[in-house]
Amino acid sequence: MTGKRMLLSFAHPDDETFGMGGVIAKYAQAGVEISLICSTDGDRGTIPSEFLEKHGSVGAVRVAELECAAHKLGIQRLFRFGYSDSGMMGTDNNHHPECLWQAKDEEVVSKIVAVIREVRPQVVVTFDEYGGYxxxxxxxxxxxxxxxxxxxxDAAQYPEAGPAYTPQKLYYMPAKKLMISLGIVRSFAQRQNPRKIGANRDLDLxxxxxxxxxxxxxxxxxxxxDIWDEANQCxxxxxxxxxMRKWLRRRLFASQHFVRVSPKATRWARRETDFFAGVQ
Ligand SMILES: [Zn+2]
Incomplete structure (x- = not known):
């Protein structure tokens, strides 16, 4: 072990893998201890009926898939908060009393603070402000x-969540711009409206x-x-x-870009190539 620790804070089983599976595998193999918060069980996802027979519920299917992917990628600790999936914006599921969208910020923050204080990560990664898509x-x-x-x-905040610990770097994971532009081009080629994409027409590219x-x-x-692909299959x-053809896909996914939120990146700063650059 290197003493390096990274916490990923996401919402659904698959956010970690589809979002940044290659990055997780890379850091896990370099000896970084990786922990993952998955705040819902993804129970509003649509899944083919054959998957339901084995596990009984959508949430159970997706949690089993998450455990498979975590194992493949080398995620060592998994923290599930068990909120209900809020569904896409503007759907009835947004109003479900148990869903994450309805939870009080204080309550969710307190849970995340408790994980940060337990895991003591130097680096924390979450979604960007638009929530990816x-x-x-x-x-x-x-x-x-x-x-x-x-x-x-800050020991004065959330004292019930354990002794204070200050993580050093915060990153946001944005949507992949190149992939989105390809999706827009493709939607025009197929005479679809790029503002209404996906099986439920709820993605605005x-x-x-x-x-x-x-x-x-x-x-x-x-x-x-390769290992990222194996986790995707989970x-x-x-x-x-x-x-798209595999060689093209491999080219497009060979690097991934992140927003450095803290310490705040200046406009003129050199691009970083490692989350742990400058970490003490
Ligand atoms: Zn998600």
Missing amino acids: GHPDHIVMCRTTTKAFFAAG IAIYQNVPPTHTTIEVGEFL HASQWQAPP
């Missing part, structure tokens, strides 16, 4: 994780593209694409390989 649960996790990141080191923030950190993951009820 705009999912309400992603937006909540960005907001509450950011609050928790800055509160964890134009808005997603416009909300991708500037990034400061690039992590190369070319050597970890999430079989959700995984759809992008409709």
Whole structure:
């Protein structure tokens, strides 16, 4: 072990893998202890009926898939908060009393602070403010994780959540701009409206593209694409390989870009290539 620890704070089983599986595998193999918060069981996801027969509920299927992916990628500790999935923005599920969207910020922040103080990560990664593709649960996790990141080191805040600990770096994981632009081009080619994409017509590619923030950190993951793919297969009820040739996909996914939120990146700073650069 290197003494390096990283906490990922996400919302659904698959956010970790589809979002940054290659990066997780890379750091795990380098000896970084990786912990993951998954605040819901993803129980509003749509899954093919054959998956339900084995596990009984959508949430159970997705948690089993998460455990498979965590094992493949080398995630060592998993913290599930058990909120109900809020569904896409504007759907009835947003109003469910048990869903993350309805939870009080204080309550969620307190849970994340407790994990930060227990795990003691130097690096924390969560969604960007738009929530990647705009999912309400992603937006909540960005907001509450950011609050928790800055509160964890203050003993006066959330004293019930354990002794104070100050993490050093906070990153946001934005949507992949190149992939979104390819999706927009493809939707025009197929005479679809890029503002109404997906099985439920609830993805607005134009808005997603416009909300991708500037990034400061690039992590190369070319050597970890096979293991990333294996973890993708774990999430079989959700995984759809992008409709492109494998060599092209490998080129497009060989590096991944992140926003450095804290310490705040200046406009002129050199691009970072390691989350742990400058960590003490
Ligand atoms: Zn998600």
